[in-house]
Amino acid sequence: MSFEQLTLKNQLCHRLYMASNSIVRAYREPLMKLNITYPQYVVMMALWEQDKVTIAALVETTMIDGGAMTQILKKMADKGLLEIIKDQYDKRKRLVDLTPQGQALKIKAVNIPNEISCQFSSINSVQAGQLMQLLDLVVNDLADKT
């Protein structure tokens, strides 16, 4: 156990922290055209894949905090992108339902992945795949450590 590990350049975590912040920042401008933030974009992607899901399901898919999710969904509902409906069979649950505008936003968003990937001049698709696999390992290792 040495002090050498306590160095920023040796910290996987700091790398992740910087990379995550950098890439979220990169999304900011393209997403501004859609009038949504990055976490809101994540929610939209989840809903474009599967609509009319419970908030709990959305929390699991996106890994966004439940408390934050409430606030995020409220803002998105205010923008008219979705509606939050009570589940008639279990009144504790709420179902999130995209509005036509929410559905339509997908078309405006379709080019965003390309806009972003254009900024990665030094990473090819193989490396991107490797990176995603390694990140999955990180997330899995850290999951459910209650």
Place this chain on the structure above:
Amino acid sequence: MSFEQLTLKNQLCHRLYMASNSIVRAYREPLMKLNITYPQYVVMMALWEQDKVTIAALVETTMIDGGAMTQILKKMADKGLLEIIKDQYDKRKRLVDLTPQGQALKIKAVNIPNEISCQFSSINSVQAGQLMQLLDLVVNDLADKT
């Protein structure tokens, strides 16, 4: 340009987002013993490496936002970990100086990297190295895109 890219499972960014949040969350408990947050820990690591630096230098090293840095340093100063001194040669600048307590905290922190790495059961050191290299590429590609 297909809709298939607009899928959470195909999003490098979402992987990064989840991984970064997960790992910062993992640091929460160990750091609570030191009474600091993760960004504060990053600042401490930077200062343990090099003390008496300007705030601008700290911002560059840590990649923490300047506005946030002001707040973070203020809290750390309140805790007695550091002092913020005016640069006598350039009164716009401030120098950050660790107190003896700030220096001493390093000893209590020395085991944290091990505590964290123990949680990575499915990643070996080679993969960790690969991951860090790939993340550096990401950060570099996205830097200075003003």
Place this chain on the structure above:
DNA sequence: TTATTTTAATTTGCATGCAAAGTATTTGCA
């Protein structure tokens, strides 16, 4: 059935991340 426990969301308080505006100082140029 009633009481206890669990589940699903919301709310609250604190700590950032980030953009934009504001404040001192210092530089640089006419």
Place this chain on the structure above:
DNA sequence: TGCAAATACTTTGCATGCAAATTAAAATAA
């Protein structure tokens, strides 16, 4: 020298992330 432009920070407003407390409803046990 004098003033505009650049620097180095700080402040402010908004949007999360996260833990903890709270509320409402359903499931389970007694």
